[in-house]
Amino acid sequence: MKKIYVIWSFLDVFNGFFYQILTKNTYSPYFFLKCSTFYFGINKEDQISIKLLKLGFKYMILTVSKPWSEIRDACKQWDLQTVAVISCGSCSAQCGTGGTEGLKKIVDSLEQDGIQIAASIVIEEPCDKRLVKTDLRHIQNETQKIDGYIVASCGMGAQTVREVTDKPVIITTDTIMMSQTERIGLYHEKCRACGKCVLNETGGICPITACAKSLLNGPCGGVIDGKCEMGGYQNDCGWVAIYNRLKKLDKLELFSKVRPPRDWSLVTKRSTVNQRKEMKDYYACEE
Ligand code: SF4
Numbered sequence: 451m452k453k454i455y456v457i458w459s460f461l462d463v464f465n466g467f468f469y470q471i472l473t474k475n476t477y478s479p480y481f482f483l484k485c486s487t488f489y490f491g492i493n494k495e496d497q498i499s500i501k502l503l504k505l506g507f508k509y510m511i512l513t514v515s516k517p518w519s520e521i522r523d524a525c526k527q528w529d530l531q532t533v534a535v536i537s538c539g540s541c542s543a544q545c546g547t548g549g550t551e552g553l554k555k556i557v558d559s560l561e562q563d564g565i566q567i568a569a570s571i572v573i574e575e576p577c578d579k580r581l582v583k584t585d586l587r588h589i590q591n592e593t594q595k596i597d598g599y600i601v602a603s604c605g606m607g608a609q610t611v612r613e614v615t616d617k618p619v620i621i622t623t624d625t626i627m628m629s630q631t632e633r634i635g636l637y638h639e640k641c642r643a644c645g646k647c648v649l650n651e652t653g654g655i656c657p658i659t660a661c662a663k664s665l666l667n668g669p670c671g672g673v674i675d676g677k678c679e680m681g682g683y684q685n686d687c688g689w690v691a692i693y694n695r696l697k698k699l700d701k702l703e704l705f706s707k708v709r710p711p712r713d714w715s716l717v718t719k720r721s722t723v724n725q726r727k728e729m730k731d732y733y734a735c736e737e
């Protein structure tokens with residue numbers, strides 16, 4: 451019998467609670483609408499995927515699907531005969547690389563290649579270790595004899611799955627950027643989490659993402675009529691945009707400031723963030 455679930459509440463905490471109950475036996479894509487969240491689920495036996503309603507969402511890590519030949523080669527390399535497929539119900543669902551849509555395509559392709567699917571599941575946010583642990587418990591019987599996991603998510607989700615299992619994990623996507631959403635289907639890269647933000651000196655425009663060479667002092671000699679040489683003078687030069695912005699704000703003295711080379715140690719330093727400890731240290735310094 452087909453069952454379709456629709457849950458709505460104003461508080462995410464309740465939605466998360468219901469979601470956990472539903473995902474135990476369902477494929478459950480969901481979407482966000484303003485401050486409230488809706489979840490849709492369809493009875494697992496029916497194997498039906500419903501289209502994710504793209505009305506709005508909270509954040510976005512953009513992914514694109516790897517060529518299937520690359521995934522096939524990885525499966526061969528790791529001797530995967532029987533697998534469980536995990537699909538991201540958040541950002542990757544929005545990109546079409548995950549969610550029920552992505553999951554179905556992957557399951558079909560694996561089956562065509564003769565690989566057995568022991569279980570398949572959409573996890574709300576595979577980058578959240580708590581959710582991954584909980585959801586994998588729901589399929590623990592099916593996954594006892596698998597050779598590995600196929601994960602349709604960004605690199606964070608795949609690595610989270612890898613951390614809670616001793617089986618091989620194959621990722622089906624390439625992660626391309628953290629993005630700002632202008633509207634559904636139109637995204638801009640605005641930050642690369644470089645570890646030393648210079649927005650206060652550049653009029654709020656990030657040179658790491660706005661300049662094709664990520665220069666901290668620009669523009670370089672490759673600018674002609676405000677266009678960047680990289681990409682054949684199609685795109686605006688980020689440093690000309692910074693100049694124009696600072697000029698408009700009457701802060702051109704910041705443009706002349708020479709910034710030292712980027713400190714790359716800051717990029718790699720923050721592989722782990724202990725927010726509770728950092729906030730404690732921060733407030734201890736302030737006192
Ligand atoms: S400088 Fe750019 S990349 Fe670095 S933290 Fe600021 S916005 Fe992000």
Ligand code: SF4
Nearest residue numbers: 661668670678687688
């Ligand atoms: S032309 Fe401008 S955007 Fe392009 S690399 Fe040079 S400084 Fe960066």
